Amino acid sequence: MTTATKVGTITVTINGETIGVPKGTRIIQAAQLLGIEIPTFCYHPRMRPQAACRICTVEVVKPMNKMFMACATEIMDGMEVLTDSPRTLADRRTNLDLLLTQHPLDCPVCDKGGECKLQDYSVKYGSSENPFETKRKDYPEDIRSTVLDFNSNRCILCGACIQVCSDIQQLSAIGFSKRGFITVVGAPMGEPLDCEFCGQCMDVCPVGAITSRFSKYKFRPWQEEKTQTTCTYCGCGCQYNLRTMDGEVSRVTPIEGVGPGQGSLCVRGHFGFHFMEDAQRLTKPLVRRGDKLVEAGWDEALAEAAKGLAAAKAAKGGAGIAGIAGGRLANEDLYLFGRLMRNALESPNFDSTLRYGYINAATIMHKALGVTGMMNSFDDLRRADAVLLVGSDITQEAPICGLAVKDGITKRKMPVFTVDSMKTEIMKLGAGRLVITPGSEVAAIKGLVKAVVDEGLIDAGVAAKYPAAVAAIKKEMAGTYKEIETPTGATKADLVAMARAFANADKGIILAGPRVMGGLKGASALAMLIDLAFLTGNLKPGAGVNPLTGENNELGLVLAGAAPELLPGGLPWSDGAARARVEQAWNCALPEFPGNSLTDLFDGMREGRIGAAYIAGTDPVRSLPAELNVAASLDALDFLVVQDLFLTGTALRADVVFPAQSYAERDGTFTNMEGRVQRIRQAMKAPGKARPDWQIFSAVARELEVPLEYAGTDEIRAEAAGLIPQFAALDVTNAGHGVDVTAALEAYLAGAYLKTMDDRYDLPAVLNTASPHETRLYLADSLFHSGQMSTHNWGLMKIDPADELVMNPREARKLQIAEGDKVRVTSLLGSAVVPVKLSSHANPGTVLFPKHCAQSHVRDLMGVVVGSREEGSVPQFRFERVTVEKVH
Amino acid sequence: MADEKKSGAALAEAPAAAAAKTPSVMPKRFVPWPEGREKPRIWIGMGTCGTASGAQALKEEIAAFLEDHKLEADVMPTGCVGMCHNEPLVDIQVKGRPRVCYRKVSSKNLQQILKEHLLDGEASKRSAFGQLPNPDEKQVLYEGVPLFHDEPFFKDQVKIVMQRCGVVDYYAIDDYLATGGYEGLRKAVTMTSDQIIDEVKKSGLRGRGGAGFPTWMKWKFARDAEGTPKYMVCNADEGDPGAFMDRAVLEGDPHTLLEGMIIGAYAVGAKYGYIYCRAEYPLAIKILTEAIKQAKERGFLGDNILGTGFAYDIIIKEGAGAYVCGEEMALLNSIMGERGMPVIKPPFPATHGVWGKPTNINNVETFANIAEIVQRGGDWYAYWGSETTKGTKTFALTGKVKRPGLVEVPTGTTIRKLVEEIGGGMTLKKVGFKAAQFGGPSGGCLPAEYMETGIDYESLNAGGAIMGSGGVVVLDEYNCMVDTARFFMEFTVDESCGKCTPCRDGTALMLQILERITHGEGELGDIPKLQQISHFTKANSLCGLGQVAPNPVLTTLRYFRDEVEEHIVDKKCRAHSCDELIEYVVMEDKCTTCGLCKPPCPTDALQWEKKQTAFINHETCIRCKACVMACPFMAIK
Numbered sequence A: 001m002t003t004a005t006k007v008g009t010i011t012v013t014i015n016g017e018t019i020g021v022p023k024g025t026r027i028i029q030a031a032q033l034l035g036i037e038i039p040t041f042c043y044h045p046r047m048r049p050q051a052a053c054r055i056c057t058v059e060v061v062k063p064m065n066k067m068f069m070a071c072a073t074e075i076m077d078g079m080e081v082l083t084d085s086p087r088t089l090a091d092r093r094t095n096l097d098l099l100l101t102q103h104p105l106d107c108p109v110c111d112k113g114g115e116c117k118l119q120d121y122s123v124k125y126g127s128s129e130n131p132f133e134t135k136r137k138d139y140p141e142d143i144r145s146t147v148l149d150f151n152s153n154r155c156i157l158c159g160a161c162i163q164v165c166s167d168i169q170q171l172s173a174i175g176f177s178k179r180g181f182i183t184v185v186g187a188p189m190g191e192p193l194d195c196e197f198c199g200q201c202m203d204v205c206p207v208g209a210i211t212s213r214f215s216k217y218k219f220r221p222w223q224e225e226k227t228q229t230t231c232t233y234c235g236c237g238c239q240y241n242l243r244t245m246d247g248e249v250s251r252v253t254p255i256e257g258v259g260p261g262q263g264s265l266c267v268r269g270h271f272g273f274h275f276m277e278d279a280q281r282l283t284k285p286l287v288r289r290g291d292k293l294v295e296a297g298w299d300e301a302l303a304e305a306a307k308g309l310a311a312a313k314a315a316k317g318g319a320g321i322a323g324i325a326g327g328r329l330a331n332e333d334l335y336l337f338g339r340l341m342r343n344a345l346e347s348p349n350f351d352s353t354l355r356y357g358y359i360n361a362a363t364i365m366h367k368a369l370g371v372t373g374m375m376n377s378f379d380d381l382r383r384a385d386a387v388l389l390v391g392s393d394i395t396q397e398a399p400i401c402g403l404a405v406k407d408g409i410t411k412r413k414m415p416v417f418t419v420d421s422m423k424t425e426i427m428k429l430g431a432g433r434l435v436i437t438p439g440s441e442v443a444a445i446k447g448l449v450k451a452v453v454d455e456g457l458i459d460a461g462v463a464a465k466y467p468a469a470v471a472a473i474k475k476e477m478a479g480t481y482k483e484i485e486t487p488t489g490a491t492k493a494d495l496v497a498m499a500r501a502f503a504n505a506d507k508g509i510i511l512a513g514p515r516v517m518g519g520l521k522g523a524s525a526l527a528m529l530i531d532l533a534f535l536t537g538n539l540k541p542g543a544g545v546n547p548l549t550g551e552n553n554e555l556g557l558v559l560a561g562a563a564p565e566l567l568p569g570g571l572p573w574s575d576g577a578a579r580a581r582v583e584q585a586w587n588c589a590l591p592e593f594p595g596n597s598l599t600d601l602f603d604g605m606r607e608g609r610i611g612a613a614y615i616a617g618t619d620p621v622r623s624l625p626a627e628l629n630v631a632a633s634l635d636a637l638d639f640l641v642v643q644d645l646f647l648t649g650t651a652l653r654a655d656v657v658f659p660a661q662s663y664a665e666r667d668g669t670f671t672n673m674e675g676r677v678q679r680i681r682q683a684m685k686a687p688g689k690a691r692p693d694w695q696i697f698s699a700v701a702r703e704l705e706v707p708l709e710y711a712g713t714d715e716i717r718a719e720a721a722g723l724i725p726q727f728a729a730l731d732v733t734n735a736g737h738g739v740d741v742t743a744a745l746e747a748y749l750a751g752a753y754l755k756t757m758d759d760r761y762d763l764p765a766v767l768n769t770a771s772p773h774e775t776r777l778y779l780a781d782s783l784f785h786s787g788q789m790s791t792h793n794w795g796l797m798k799i800d801p802a803d804e805l806v807m808n809p810r811e812a813r814k815l816q817i818a819e820g821d822k823v824r825v826t827s828l829l830g831s832a833v834v835p836v837k838l839s840s841h842a843n844p845g846t847v848l849f850p851k852h853c854a855q856s857h858v859r860d861l862m863g864v865v866v867g868s869r870e871e872g873s874v875p876q877f878r879f880e881r882v883t884v885e886k887v888h
Numbered sequence B: 001m002a003d004e005k006k007s008g009a010a011l012a013e014a015p016a017a018a019a020a021k022t023p024s025v026m027p028k029r030f031v032p033w034p035e036g037r038e039k040p041r042i043w044i045g046m047g048t049c050g051t052a053s054g055a056q057a058l059k060e061e062i063a064a065f066l067e068d069h070k071l072e073a074d075v076m077p078t079g080c081v082g083m084c085h086n087e088p089l090v091d092i093q094v095k096g097r098p099r100v101c102y103r104k105v106s107s108k109n110l111q112q113i114l115k116e117h118l119l120d121g122e123a124s125k126r127s128a129f130g131q132l133p134n135p136d137e138k139q140v141l142y143e144g145v146p147l148f149h150d151e152p153f154f155k156d157q158v159k160i161v162m163q164r165c166g167v168v169d170y171y172a173i174d175d176y177l178a179t180g181g182y183e184g185l186r187k188a189v190t191m192t193s194d195q196i197i198d199e200v201k202k203s204g205l206r207g208r209g210g211a212g213f214p215t216w217m218k219w220k221f222a223r224d225a226e227g228t229p230k231y232m233v234c235n236a237d238e239g240d241p242g243a244f245m246d247r248a249v250l251e252g253d254p255h256t257l258l259e260g261m262i263i264g265a266y267a268v269g270a271k272y273g274y275i276y277c278r279a280e281y282p283l284a285i286k287i288l289t290e291a292i293k294q295a296k297e298r299g300f301l302g303d304n305i306l307g308t309g310f311a312y313d314i315i316i317k318e319g320a321g322a323y324v325c326g327e328e329m330a331l332l333n334s335i336m337g338e339r340g341m342p343v344i345k346p347p348f349p350a351t352h353g354v355w356g357k358p359t360n361i362n363n364v365e366t367f368a369n370i371a372e373i374v375q376r377g378g379d380w381y382a383y384w385g386s387e388t389t390k391g392t393k394t395f396a397l398t399g400k401v402k403r404p405g406l407v408e409v410p411t412g413t414t415i416r417k418l419v420e421e422i423g424g425g426m427t428l429k430k431v432g433f434k435a436a437q438f439g440g441p442s443g444g445c446l447p448a449e450y451m452e453t454g455i456d457y458e459s460l461n462a463g464g465a466i467m468g469s470g471g472v473v474v475l476d477e478y479n480c481m482v483d484t485a486r487f488f489m490e491f492t493v494d495e496s497c498g499k500c501t502p503c504r505d506g507t508a509l510m511l512q513i514l515e516r517i518t519h520g521e522g523e524l525g526d527i528p529k530l531q532q533i534s535h536f537t538k539a540n541s542l543c544g545l546g547q548v549a550p551n552p553v554l555t556t557l558r559y560f561r562d563e564v565e566e567h568i569v570d571k572k573c574r575a576h577s578c579d580e581l582i583e584y585v586v587m588e589d590k591c592t593t594c595g596l597c598k599p600p601c602p603t604d605a606l607q608w609e610k611k612q613t614a615f616i617n618h619e620t621c622i623r624c625k626a627c628v629m630a631c632p633f634m635a636i637k
Helices: A027-033 A086-102 A117-125 A160-168 A200-204 A267-271 A298-316 A331-344 A358-369 A378-383 A399-412 A425-429 A441-454 A460-465 A467-476 A482-488 A492-504 A522-535 A554-560 A576-586 A598-607 A630-636 A693-703 A713-721 A742-750 A794-799 A809-814 B002-020 B048-052 B055-068 B107-119 B173-178 B183-188 B193-203 B215-224 B245-252 B254-268 B282-297 B328-335 B364-376 B378-382 B415-422 B457-463 B481-495 B501-518 B526-540 B544-548 B551-559 B561-570 B626-630
Strands: A010-014 A017-021 A057-062 A066-069 A079-082 A148-150 A175-177 A184-186 A210-212 A225-230 A239-245 A248-254 A286-289 A292-295 A321-325 A350-352 A386-390 A416-420 A432-435 A508-512 A544-547 A612-616 A639-644 A656-659 A668-671 A677-680 A775-780 A805-807 A822-827 A830-838 A846-850 A879-886 B041-045 B074-078 B090-093 B099-102 B128-132 B230-236 B270-278 B302-305 B310-319 B359-363 B392-399 B405-410 B433-438 B444-447 B471-476
Touching: A010 A027, A017 A027, A027 A079, A057 A086, A066 A086, A066 B526, A086 A117, A086 B501, A086 B526, A160 A200, A160 A399, A200 A210, A200 A248, A225 A677, A248 A267, A267 A399, A267 A794, A286 A298, A298 A321, A298 A612, A298 A639, A298 A656, A298 A693, A321 A331, A321 A598, A331 A350, A331 A554, A331 A576, A331 A612, A331 A668, A331 A693, A331 A713, A358 A522, A358 A544, A358 A554, A358 A742, A378 A399, A378 A508, A386 A399, A386 A441, A386 A492, A399 A416, A399 A425, A416 A425, A416 A441, A416 A492, A432 A492, A441 A467, A441 A482, A441 A492, A441 A522, A460 A467, A467 A522, A482 A492, A508 A522, A522 A544, A554 A668, A598 A630, A612 A693, A639 A693, A668 A713, A805 A809, A805 A822, A809 A830, B041 B048, B041 B055, B048 B055, B048 B282, B055 B074, B055 B107, B090 B107, B099 B107, B173 B254, B173 B282, B183 B254, B183 B364, B193 B215, B193 B254, B193 B364, B193 B378, B215 B254, B215 B359, B230 B254, B230 B328, B230 B364, B245 B254, B245 B282, B245 B364, B245 B392, B254 B270, B254 B282, B254 B310, B254 B359, B254 B364, B270 B282, B270 B328, B282 B310, B310 B328, B328 B359, B359 B364, B364 B378, B392 B415, B405 B415, B415 B433, B433 B481, B444 B457, B444 B481, B444 B551, B481 B501, B481 B551, B481 B561, B501 B526, B501 B544, B501 B561, B526 B544, B526 B551, B526 B561, B551 B561
Parallel strands: A010 A079, A321 A350, A321 A612, A386 A416, A386 A508, A416 A432, A508 A544, A612 A639, A639 A656, A775 A846, A805 A830, B041 B074, B230 B270, B230 B359, B270 B310, B392 B471
Antiparallel strands: A010 A017, A057 A066, A057 A079, A148 A210, A175 A184, A225 A239, A239 A248, A286 A292, A286 A656, A668 A677, A775 A879, A805 A846, A822 A830, A822 A879, B041 B090, B090 B099, B099 B128, B302 B310, B392 B405, B433 B444, B433 B471
């Protein structure tokens, strides 16, 4: 049967079926189009072919008769290929026979059994009797690493693991050692593997040579149930299958080609699946009886909560109640929480973890470009001509977004420029870098804008089209480079070189990390980056400015309007028409003025203006430093309701504690940083009587006699979509090629752009100049942890216990401090004793401490500076000046 | 494809054109006697081979002799002339007389040679191998000393690649210049890239690394490839066991290689070059380093070559001992600091080579032909050799021949001529020729019926062997063919990089089967298994190493199947080479019936009763040789 389908420019005939394909197509790709299976071990669609395993051998009859490897051979016009000729089948069988001759055949105890390619192909293409015989390999299993075990006896040396580590993860943590028949895969020099533990080597392994210690012997693939869901750790929003066996999580497996990560996962997503089953999970509601929190039934707890909230409302009005939401709640929870606060409790005081910095991204991106979230998708990043990354350790904070950048670097030698206060992994791979003084991001960005202006790098089209805007910014750049060089430590030459290289790229993408938005003048800093993109002609499809998120559903917070200055849909409170739409949809009246922001709320609690609070999905006692007096503020409240997975520091102070369900136990959606709304699905049963957050909000509203009743999350989302159009469609990214920001930009250029120009380019004072301490302490993000959830994973805690201060090795030597030594860190606010870890990630003069760690109270050493209202009222506490001394 | 066909047609036309021309003259190089010089000149063969056979001690003795007799002479090292069987060699020349080559020089005859030659003014006839009169100078011949070039070992050789090896001082660029060196380059820089490539095309030169790809075509691909800078790389990672052709050139005549590379770089437009030389050739690296230094000083290398503005620089990169790094993609990886593993082609090095740039890679011997081709013209070169393979080929002739050594002959020379005339026939008169092994671990054994075959790429391929780098091992009846195949397979298993399944696991399994057969544990079913794995490995391996690795096995099965079957069925090794297959018998005529052999036998296989000849039961004998050792009359064999 011959079916000629014209798709491209050349044709190939496989097993008698003809197909047209574009030039450069390989045999395996054409076969896939025709639905013809060709077996592969080492081939991986996202990596360049290695042609090492030779199992994909096919017989080419035209233009010459020879065996070719389907994975690597590009099609010549008129080629004829047989994938099932006797010669092909014989060679394939011999290949399998050779592999099986030494393979241990320990399938009954191999985790891969049931989904092993060697097993499957042996059944399909192998012979039932292996004619060959040899001594089987007998290496001891390498079980020295924390997570990944290497069984060299099972290994068929296809090299896929090594390639994924070098090409996709770009770590080259594993490689071949020895050669020929006795080649083995492992970490260099026979050391135990100590890497980022993304686990992708295990994912691509076609056999059971690399297995996870966390899942070993705990599952048989055919007995597992798999549920596709969205990762809950960071804003990348990776899709994976959460696999359970007998109701317990057995492992997490990636889904090739699906979601933002296209099948890549990081260590948190891959191995951080233990917190749901942690013994410390809340299982029953708690109510306060004197000094103690005691277990109660739902009815009792709900009634008590409603009573307390109603009392506060009666005493101090709606504005006497505060609501604080965390960015880990689902979209539906957030929408409903907002409605509960603003509609049922009539309070304008609804704030969230957006206040830690992303609020600035939400307001500025909307004001200047009319965009919520990122302008570009991860795919755009893979295709960009240049990337400028400011204030983000992207491979730690948003690892999969980092992989998209790395992908551009490997495949297209994409230049990546980094501006940061610590030496990050991506810096090493990038084309240019500025290592600046901590906290001087604003100055560095100004320096780049100045270089673009001074060096005549302004895009010609932009200069011609918007002369007034360009003239205004030129005027602003009159100062000297000195005012930039002093605070940042970067030189004029460096700034100019970077600006020139970035401006010369056609499609340049700017990524702004938490240290941009969460800094002292976060809103201005982001606005400056927009100016930079504007001047270099990068506000166009495929290029643009992109704020990176920290928590997984920060964009959901924006879309739900979880900040006093925001409305559902991420629109500003000042938008009267939008406010009217909300009033109509909710059938209520909204207050005219926005409520208080987070720090004001805490002040209000202590001052008696706020009588009650409802905190869900976040633990401000743990995440904010002591100087903000969070604990005292909460203690001053008449009534506090907390809703969480664990009995947090905040929950300990509550009058009613509701046990919530984790993402794995319920349905709903998260919005990732690109703006993709993606489903989470119930994969397991919740512990005890925990309920999904939305049901708790709904029940509280019922008790308050303002019924907010829904049958499920889909119904909530359907209602919310009336106000938040982004919720209408699932799994699409609003970012990407189609974003045209021209209209919003022109409005911005005529208004706020000019008005805020002077303030924008006023550099903030250098942090804490009054402090006598010299060393700069910086709270850094960790790849392995993010906070409550990650630290309740015994697995992740085993990989990285991480309650350690990171010091530069050379500087530590000067102070005679060795790895593991205890040091006292002292700031103006006090001191803490912590162990030390040496790493060149920390620059000389800087020490790093993981942001998520609460145990050793280093966070309480941080002085807080709260930004002005224009700068988002963000409490800035990531930098502090300290002295580090050895404890003897 | 079209190009290849055209080139085939062009090659076919060549002989007719060549026949019409006058025969080319075989180049013979002589170091001219420097004007006004009185002191005698002494050359000592101090390549790796000469040094290994004691040349260093000779050098010291010569110095002592000169001092004792208050004589002055220039003592210079020179490379390998190819006469392994006559090492060490010392050449002496005095003014007005031809240079005389002395063979097998040792402290026993050195004093006499020096005395007769330097003091008495006569050649020492007993040790003289031959004299080399320079036709350009008036020289009085020595009586009774044969002419060097008429000796049977050299008579049929045509030296193009090795013309200066063993003739010039390898540290002296002046010797090279005095013998026509860098003339090719001087001519090349007046030519266009097209003209040079055309000349190479006319010469019919094909890659001497073993695969025989037309050199001009490779150069053209690299020249036409987009991207700068381009690289011209020399593969000097000679790793075949028993092959040392490249070493002879690297050590004996480094400038020939450099000149070839520079001309190639000029034609291709390359700016940088690497010589990837195995670290096991320390002397070659030392000599090359010196040669590169001198070439730069004289303006043959560097930023402004011969004042033309053409820039080319060469770096020596030492290999780390992996045979597979002789494969071009593995070699490139190794240069770039990666693990020396082959990578799938395409893209070819011509477009994506070192550091992703267009790169041309040729073997040492290929480059060594270039200067002569450019200097004398492609037609001159094409006169030599067979129809499909032009020019000459150096062979490392080893094994059971009387005169092993390095020989350079026109392609098309028969195996008989190589073995019987140049090689001087078999070592042992009564033990006949069995096979000639061509191409080392990638080649195969050709039996006696191929004696009259002219050696070129095509004829060897047809026989199942390959030209390879040019190793020839002559085997006689005492060589077991199964064991020979096993030896080469052992080498391949050891050197397989391990990347692709067929080469890694296929060769390992073949080795195990061959080992089983040589141990007498083979089964008849092993032969089809060997064939199956061989064909699979040949067709499916990633790089050349695996694709040719089964050749030794396949030729053994093709030509010596009966010997393999004998090992399996009769458990017999006719060459008496496989230990486990030797049957010990008691020779009745020698046995004194003493019985001393009985007690040591651990298995009671040896049966003896008083006054009776002992008898060995082959079924229980474990071939421990205890009885052989015990017999005082050597009656057990």
